[in-house]
Amino acid sequence: MSDFSDFIESPRSACALAGALSAIGNLPEVIPIIHTSLGCGGNLANSVAFGAGYLGGGYCSGGAAPSTGVTETEIVFGGGDRLAEQISSTFELIDGKLYIVATGCMTEMIGDDAAGIVSNFRDGVKPILAVSTPSFKGDSYHGYEIALDGIFNHYLPRAKANNPKLVNIFGLVPGYDPFFRGDLEEIERLLIALGLEVNTFFTPGQTFENLTSAPAAALNIVLSRVWGLELAERFAERHATPYIATDLPIGPEATDGFLRLIAQRLGLEAESVIERENEVFYGYFERCADAFCDGDLKFYAITVANSTYAIPLSRFVSRELGWIVLDTFVTDKLTAEQKAALDREHPIQFVAGVQEIARAINRDHPKGGGQRYFDDITPLYIIGSTLEKRTAAARGARHLSVSFPAYDRFITDRGYAGYRGGLHLFEDLIGQIMSVKS
Amino acid sequence: MMSYYEQSAPPPRDSRLKIGDSYAGNARGLVDCGRDGCLLQKGRGFWQTNACQMMLSLMMAVTVENSLIVIHAPGGCGAMLHPLSAQAAKGKGRRGKTPAAPPWLSTNLTEADVIGGGERKLRETIEYADREFRPEIIFVVVTCAPSIIGDDAEEVVRQTRSAVNADVVSLHCPGFGSRVVASAYDAFYHGILRGLELTPKPWVDSRPRPGGGPATELAEKKYQSRKSRTVNVWNATSIGADDEDEVKRLLSALGLSARFFAEYSSRDELRQVSEAALNVSMCNVHDDYILKYLDEKFSAPYVIAGMPIGFRHTRQWLLRVAERFGLEKEAAALADDEEKLARKAIAPFVAQTRGKSVLICGGVVRVGAEATTLAELGFKILGIRAYHYDDGAEPIYADLAENLPDAPVAVSNQLFELTHQIKSLKPDLVISHNGTQGYIAKLGVPAIQLFSPDGAFFGYTGLYRILRRIVFELKNTSYRDRLSQRVRLPYRQSYFEGDAFKYIKN
Numbered sequence: 001m002s003d004f005s006d007f008i009e010s011p012r013s014a015c016a017l018a019g020a021l022s023a024i025g026n027l028p029e030v031i032p033i034i035h036t037s038l039g040c041g042g043n044l045a046n047s048v049a050f051g052a053g054y055l056g057g058g059y060c061s062g063g064a065a066p067s068t069g070v071t072e073t074e075i076v077f078g079g080g081d082r083l084a085e086q087i088s089s090t091f092e093l094i095d096g097k098l099y100i101v102a103t104g105c106m107t108e109m110i111g112d113d114a115a116g117i118v119s120n121f122r123d124g125v126k127p128i129l130a131v132s133t134p135s136f137k138g139d140s141y142h143g144y145e146i147a148l149d150g151i152f153n154h155y156l157p158r159a160k161a162n163n164p165k166l167v168n169i170f171g172l173v174p175g176y177d178p179f180f181r182g183d184l185e186e187i188e189r190l191l192i193a194l195g196l197e198v199n200t201f202f203t204p205g206q207t208f209e210n211l212t213s214a215p216a217a218a219l220n221i222v223l224s225r226v227w228g229l230e231l232a233e234r235f236a237e238r239h240a241t242p243y244i245a246t247d248l249p250i251g252p253e254a255t256d257g258f259l260r261l262i263a264q265r266l267g268l269e270a271e272s273v274i275e276r277e278n279e280v281f282y283g284y285f286e287r288c289a290d291a292f293c294d295g296d297l298k299f300y301a302i303t304v305a306n307s308t309y310a311i312p313l314s315r316f317v318s319r320e321l322g323w324i325v326l327d328t329f330v331t332d333k334l335t336a337e338q339k340a341a342l343d344r345e346h347p348i349q350f351v352a353g354v355q356e357i358a359r360a361i362n363r364d365h366p367k368g369g370g371q372r373y374f375d376d377i378t379p380l381y382i383i384g385s386t387l388e389k390r391t392a393a394a395r396g397a398r399h400l401s402v403s404f405p406a407y408d409r410f411i412t413d414r415g416y417a418g419y420r421g422g423l424h425l426f427e428d429l430i431g432q433i434m435s436v437k438s
Numbered sequence: 439m440m441s442y443y444e445q446s447a448p449p450p451r452d453s454r455l456k457i458g459d460s461y462a463g464n465a466r467g468l469v470d471c472g473r474d475g476c477l478l479q480k481g482r483g484f485w486q487t488n489a490c491q492m493m494l495s496l497m498m499a500v501t502v503e504n505s506l507i508v509i510h511a512p513g514g515c516g517a518m519l520h521p522l523s524a525q526a527a528k529g530k531g532r533r534g535k536t537p538a539a540p541p542w543l544s545t546n547l548t549e550a551d552v553i554g555g556g557e558r559k560l561r562e563t564i565e566y567a568d569r570e571f572r573p574e575i576i577f578v579v580v581t582c583a584p585s586i587i588g589d590d591a592e593e594v595v596r597q598t599r600s601a602v603n604a605d606v607v608s609l610h611c612p613g614f615g616s617r618v619v620a621s622a623y624d625a626f627y628h629g630i631l632r633g634l635e636l637t638p639k640p641w642v643d644s645r646p647r648p649g650g651g652p653a654t655e656l657a658e659k660k661y662q663s664r665k666s667r668t669v670n671v672w673n674a675t676s677i678g679a680d681d682e683d684e685v686k687r688l689l690s691a692l693g694l695s696a697r698f699f700a701e702y703s704s705r706d707e708l709r710q711v712s713e714a715a716l717n718v719s720m721c722n723v724h725d726d727y728i729l730k731y732l733d734e735k736f737s738a739p740y741v742i743a744g745m746p747i748g749f750r751h752t753r754q755w756l757l758r759v760a761e762r763f764g765l766e767k768e769a770a771a772l773a774d775d776e777e778k779l780a781r782k783a784i785a786p787f788v789a790q791t792r793g794k795s796v797l798i799c800g801g802v803v804r805v806g807a808e809a810t811t812l813a814e815l816g817f818k819i820l821g822i823r824a825y826h827y828d829d830g831a832e833p834i835y836a837d838l839a840e841n842l843p844d845a846p847v848a849v850s851n852q853l854f855e856l857t858h859q860i861k862s863l864k865p866d867l868v869i870s871h872n873g874t875q876g877y878i879a880k881l882g883v884p885a886i887q888l889f890s891p892d893g894a895f896f897g898y899t900g901l902y903r904i905l906r907r908i909v910f911e912l913k914n915t916s917y918r919d920r921l922s923q924r925v926r927l928p929y930r931q932s933y934f935e936g937d938a939f940k941y942i943k944n
Binding site (some may be wrong): 009031036037047085110135218338405 | 488516517541586612616
């Protein structure tokens with residue numbers, strides 16, 4: 001079950017269309033037109049609306065998203081006419097700044113030419129583009145890249161001027177990185193402190209102008225070793241904007257390094273920001289030492305998340321909390337090359353099935369079975385998705401949901417990136433333990 | 439009907455019944471349009487995404503005990519199962535069963551599979567699922583992609599049946615097969631009736647055997663006597679445990695023993711389906727497909743008599759069940775008694791809600807029953823919005839045409855039309871289907887759920903709770919009032935100046 005093309009147990013991602021819709025639905029005033037049967041958009045939106053910390057729907061996403069709703073008739077005779085009609089009526093009814101036709105498996109299989117149909121609507125008044133996002137082309141992470149590639153590398157014109165203070169942030173996939181908004185806002189806050197202007201695109205404070213200004217950026221920062229890289233490479237080809245790929249920084253040590261990296265790259269000074277942020281972080285963190293240490297809250301840790309999150313999580317609990325990381329399960333489907341790009345400070349396993357992960361834990365770390373002298377892995381903390389809740393319960397472990405699917409917690413602007421995020425993660429990890437007291 | 443049951447895949451409801459999802463007018467017009475077929479011709483020039491029959495098929499399958507779902511699809515279909523399985527686990531717990539979420543697997547069809555076929559992968563997935571999880575039932579959900587490439591999923595299912603421990607049940611429910619989500623009921627029941635045994639198995643299920651002497655003879659008589667008072671009541675995702683409890687309570691009061699199928703049942707329980715005197719529907723558009731099958735197969739009679747919502751519909755539903763047992767007088771007395779108690783209980787709520795205007799939106803039978811119920815209690819019905827319409831709903835709409843001839847009736851599951859109606863009709867309250875509540879809140883209008891698996895809506899308990907919930911909602915609407923001031927809608931203002939249903943085509 002490790003091959004990319006194999007069947008998957010409880011997929012921790014959906015399809016390319018899902019990732020594209022999740023990205024589009026979190027961009028300001030960008031309107032999707034879903035060229036599939038009527039259910040795809042609703043099903044896929046609901047999986048993040050109710051499965052990613054209850055993200056919900058926005059301006060024209062979720063159940064409000066326009067869709068061609070193809071039926072047997074279109075499957076047999078082609079869906080081109082229906083798509084053309086839907087584009088016209090969407091223009092008439094829905095107020096947007098950019099319309100994106102996203103295809104699904106059935107309309108790609110019958111050979112509908114979405115790009116060709118869209119080109120008939122390019123009158124310059126209503127901006128529209130088509131992206132090819134059939135489910136069989138890849139998972140949600142691919143869909144995020146395909147949608148953004150369409151916007152930045154096909155739709156937006158080449159930059160006329162360069163803004164040396166402007167950076168774009170990529171790599172966090174809305175919904176499939178459940179804390180994308182809080183994380184982006186913290187990164188934005190810190191980079192603004194360095195003196196930069198920041199396009200995060202997916203947070204409520206952003207506008208459509210953040211999209212249109214993106215080609216002028218001096219640097220693209222990809223907060224993932226995998227996702228957003230291809231996008232950034234094509235971005236560099238089209239707009240000559242260089243990029244830097246780095247791990248999502250969680251907690252002070254990682255964030256110090258992140259700020260130094262960016263500052264160095266752009267010729268800025270980071271130390272005063274780092275000093276001030278550490279003052280604040282440790283102002284809180286220091287006081288936590290009483291409960292943390294008197295409560296003897298040292299744990300073995302197992303993390304289960306996508307490649308963007310799993311490694312920074314393991315690093316945080318190891319470096320900042322002094323916990324012992326036993327396993328880091330990376331759950332997104334990666335190529336050999338992508339796997340090679342990941343940091344191996346903590347050993348990584350590329351396993352995604354719930355049952356498989358549980359089996360691997362039991363295999364590598366047997367339970368004591370009542371023996372008096374047995375060096376087992378208690379106390380254990382599993383930091384993963386809601387799917388790991390049962391696995392944790394079976395091992396008597398603590399559990400916190402941080403990765404998709406996360407439907408046993410509610411998320412608004414919370415994030416784990418940066419200094420503030422490090423405090424939040426610590427607060428949530430320990431809060432789980434405190435919450436059972438009565 | 440029998441010819442349908444013999445096919446490997448069920449007919450989409452569109453080819454079995456006169457059906458539609460786009461209409462605006464009134465109840466009489468809808469009944470006529472359904473009869474003469476004009477409904478079939480209708481569609482829209484603008485659509486918003488919704489749900490599909492695969493999603494509802496999954497919602498039903500995920501409730502079945504000790505089952506596992508294999509979705510034969512690319513990786514996205516079924517993503518909704520994450521939050522759905524949590525709800526199903528809760529539903530199991532509520533019915534005294536282990537609150538476990540069933541495992542599910544996707545065959546994860548890739549480009550190569552779409553070209554080369556996914557049958558091998560399907561077989562491997564079923565075999566792995568059986569080996570690894572040891573379920574009693576494996577549901578194989580056949581979606582759009584394999585249906586288009588022509589995978590013979592049925593042949594794979596047939597072959598694996600002999601190779602795996604589990605019973606393998608195929609659910610053919612490609613989303614493009616029908617825009618009408620309710621088609622899933624047929625898809626689900628088709629799978630159940632073809633893939634599972636619905637009658638006791640000799641030597642497995644305990645049953646008195648003939649020829650065993652006086653003791654067995656007595657046991658057999660007892661068994662038959664019990665069976666003659668046992669009714670199967672057919673549930674659905676929209677019908678929660680509290681509603682089942684209410685129905686059970688009322689049928690028990692008539693001396694009948696009620697069992698609920700097929701959601702939240704196990705394989706063993708489903709083998710008892712044939713061992714009942716009567717099959718009873720709780721909604722005209724849910725289960726006629728399987729009830730007619732059981733009639734043809736086991737000569738088991740059935741009753742389809744609307745939905746037991748409100749005094750009049752509940753009484754009628756009870757009487758229709760009771761008359762099969764010669765218990766009409768008892769049922770009428772029971773209804774009299776229950777109504778007396780309930781009327782007293784709801785009186786304070788009725789006083790507070792009299793004259794309130796309401797827009798009702800959701801499943802075709804429920805919205806019709808709810809509308810007449812609330813109208814009888816003094817509400818003003820501003821509009822009725824049914825998610826779809828088919829022949830099965832005709833009795834409800836004939837009743838509606840008689841009782842609320844002027845109420846606007848639309849067949850629509852579309853949010854933009856709902857938004858227009860709310861803005862133009864300005865109801866005091868919206869009663870609406872799950873999945874719309876957030877959107878309604880953003881319009882600043884008080885609203886309650888039309889149904890919820892966690893609430894009670896049926897019979898006398900349900901009516902009390904509906905009214906109590908309405909009064910509760912109206913006690914404080916500040917959240918919506920404030921939220922709506924800051925929400926921008928995606929629809930252009932010009933749309934709200936014209937007809938809500940301008941995109942419906944004939």
